[in-house]
Amino acid sequence: MNEKVNQFDDIYLGLAPELGLLRLAQSGLGWKARKGDGLFTVRDADLKRTTWLRAARNFQLRIQLRDGRIVKFDGFQRDDFEKLRDIIKANYGLQLETKEMSVKGWNWGETDFSNGNLVFSVQNKDMFEIPLNEVINTSLTAKHEVMIELGTADSEGKEKNRKGDQLVEMRFYVPGSKAQDGEGEEESNANVFYNLIKNEADIGDAGPGEGIVLFSDILCLTPRGRYDIDMFPTFLRLRGKATDYKIAYTSIIKLFLLPKPDDLHVLFVIGLDPPLRQGQTRYPFLVFQFVREEEIDVNLNLDDETIRTKYDGKLEKRYESRTYEIVSTLFKALTGRRVTIPSEFFKSYHNQSAIKCSMKANEGVLYPLDKSFLFIPKPPTFIPHSEIGSVTFSRVGGGAASASRTFDLKFNMKSGVDYSFSSINREEYANLNEFLQNKKIKTKSMEDESTGRYVEMVGESDSDEDTGKRKRKSTIQDYGGDDDEGESSPDEDFVADDSESDVAEEFDENVSDSGSGSGGSDDDDEEDQRPAKKSKK
Template sequence: MSDRKHIDFNSIHNGMKSHSGRFRIANNGIGWKGTAGDPFVLAPDNLRKFVWIRAARGYQLRVSLKDNQTLKFDGFRSDDIDAVKDALKTFYKKDLEVKELSVKGWNWGKTDFQGSNLTFNVSNKPLFELPLAQAIGANKAGKNEVSINFVDPGQPAPDGVNPKEVDELMDVTFYIPGTVAAKDSNNNSDEEDADDEEVNADAVFYDNVKSKLEFSQMTTENIVQFQEVLCLTPRGRYNIDMYQDFLRLRGKTYDYKIVYSNIIKLFLLLKPDEVHVLFVMGLDPPLRQGQTKYPFLVFQFVREDEIDVDLNLDDTKLDEKYENKLQKHYEAPTYEVVSTIFRALTGRKVTVPGTYRSHHGAHALKCSMKANEGYLYPLEKSFLFIPKPTTFIPFNEIGVVNFTRVGTQTGGSSRTFDMKFHMKSGSDYQFSSINREEYSSLEDFLRQKNIKVKSENVQETVMTYTELDDDDEDDEDMNESRKKRSKMDPDMMGDEDEESPDEDFAPNDSASDVAEEYDSDVQGPSDGDSDEE
């Protein structure tokens, strides 16, 4: 080994790259060159630690750098450990640390944060590691629970891999009971005070995970931040941090990372109250909270609120990258600033209400979808129901629109009617409790858009009620006829003759037992009878 200036290993993978390459340990540093190019070299002065560990693809050599970064090289054979150990000792005077993995299968252990990685240890041996740099968010799923959400399921699969055959980690939940001693940030408090003060262990773990996520996402500068924005779907208040390639939603319970390429639709809608403005964001793949998916995010702004903000961008980027679509300084209503920045960063068009006006001059009409009240917006190319459940209905997917309960009832005109969308795919969307005054304008709008319309008269329903009333009258007539027949029945007449002696009922008969129980003068007659005797 002392005569050689380097040692090579073939078929070695660099991290998560799908292609392999050649790995070299030499006097001038450690290098790797893949089959697709992209070579690199690590200088000896930057090398800090080497670890040998079992991995999915054979054995893995971990190289820790002085800036706390860790590089992983997979694909080594078990027989390569001696050659790697001798090369590191000869070239860099470094030892190779061998780590054994825990194979007990326990799910109870301790967590350790090393750089941007989270290590789960069982009996002081690592069981698995989670790369927090690939996580998109964290939230407190429940009491003593912290959930970490990983790489977006909508990202493209590696080259040459069928997306339907890819298995990837969606999220993992940790159960962290108990409390831990609080540590003062300045380290000036007494040890006794620190021992007395305790905080929940899950809160400490959650803060550590969020700090790692924020550190891993600091590769790009924050362009602008909108604080305490009200979100109707899902419900809560979030801080929106806008970066060059993604945004972050930071709430008290949930924390998300959304890539701009996943934003497919943007809507800016004025509510019928003319006080609030709704900003709707369509996502593909949808946002997830546990098992619930949210394909649309609905934010609400007060129309009169204004914001004064400066973007963290220099003039060169504003001119070259964004082509003057953004300004350095904004002082305007909040909803205008938010929609403008989203349009520039995502490259998506913001859809606004079209020519439709309701009976009261609003851009939407009030209705209900199942048990949820909301607003239905007839736009130029689609219908949109908000806030919950947010439903998007394109015109080109509508087969026919059926109006029901629009006829004249016996008691006068119906105040509301229902509308059902029969889609070409076979699914249906029904909206109820629509004001009767909206019918004519809505029908005209649908006919202008060349959408088939059917209207069902309620006369059939009225006739059904009339038939039910007729049946009730027939039942009453039958009961009266039965009574008449019973009075004319000779057998019944005989029964009435047998009951006639009841008029000569004697109170001193055996039936007087009832009187003894309820009559207050029951003792009087008995005394009189005894005197007569």
């Protein structure tokens, strides 16, 4: 005998964006997405309690299972209540309870943790709730303020399916304090709330013995501060004095290991997508600085079998080497990303891998890499070769510009966004220009900034007539543009060559120096013709 099945159309399961069909029968209930393979079923014996309430997407049927889990179905209409109540009572012998929600619009109330949710209530009526499995970070942004960050990755670092707008951050003001047990010192209520969120949302410390290695008190230039880097199998924790971030390895898309031109430090740069957020500020790159000669001795909390099977022998049980080599090696193995190192085709006038310059009011260094340019530390700016339309040099020609000790550089991107760098030592022009020519990047040299006149120099690949020579032509162009950041390119645009070896070997100082080429532009051969002055009578 076939049992009767009741069906409701256009129903959402939890926070999923897909619409589906909800079917209720005596043996249980099931939800199936209209598109795709989404399927969810519950047996009648597992149902414990049902509740009807107002939700963001019309009305919601909330089902509590006997194992403590909560299942939510959104999208019901107001007129569905009586029909749904009768079906649940007839099939499962349960009452469909109604729950009133607070609609006062107040922004102060009380919080509670219930069934995996952070519930905010006003006058004993729930106003909203936040699933704790959506919370990826929390921090104390002020003495009485707690920030929680919501993301799109689960505890394993896998991307969740999300469409449209999404809430990414909330802040709670928690005034007051209370005395600690047995101690005279007081602890702020905000700190108590902060610790509760970490524990309930499972974003605090992992279980004992689960961490692979801990690097303490590492200097970070962007964002500025000192942090502990605690590395786990699928994520890392970045702990500062007032911040605590959980970063999944799947969100790390770029790794750079670059020597600083001072010969004393090495920079390790981590590219993130989505970026790290501190309030309204986004940090798509983390820039760590290490003392070049500093060495450490660490033991990984991994057994030999795990190293051999899970990490294919890419890790070792014990490391005793320079700090930056160990850190970069571990990041390379745990993230599966290549570590980009300086280009062997560029050396500055002082035999360095970068040139000092300024971006607006920020001083830093610009690294010409094999497939991109990278400016650090602030703001970290990534410029792929493939997205560069042309490069314009300013104040490198004759006349008054020849007396200047520095010149300017502007990247004219294909997207229309420009990046300008100033205060570059004039001695760097020849090597930098030769590097651009070798990479087949079109360059232009400004003749007269007052008129916007420049000389265009085209590499060999752009000239059909001249072989080994530059074709020069004069034209008029406005010298301007904005400095908005462009979007980063995919991973292929920044990875090192396929011939790279392990990071420790790659970074040995045996890279061959490329000679400083004769790629500098000569002084202009032609001068503007001016009418002769009339003699005074």
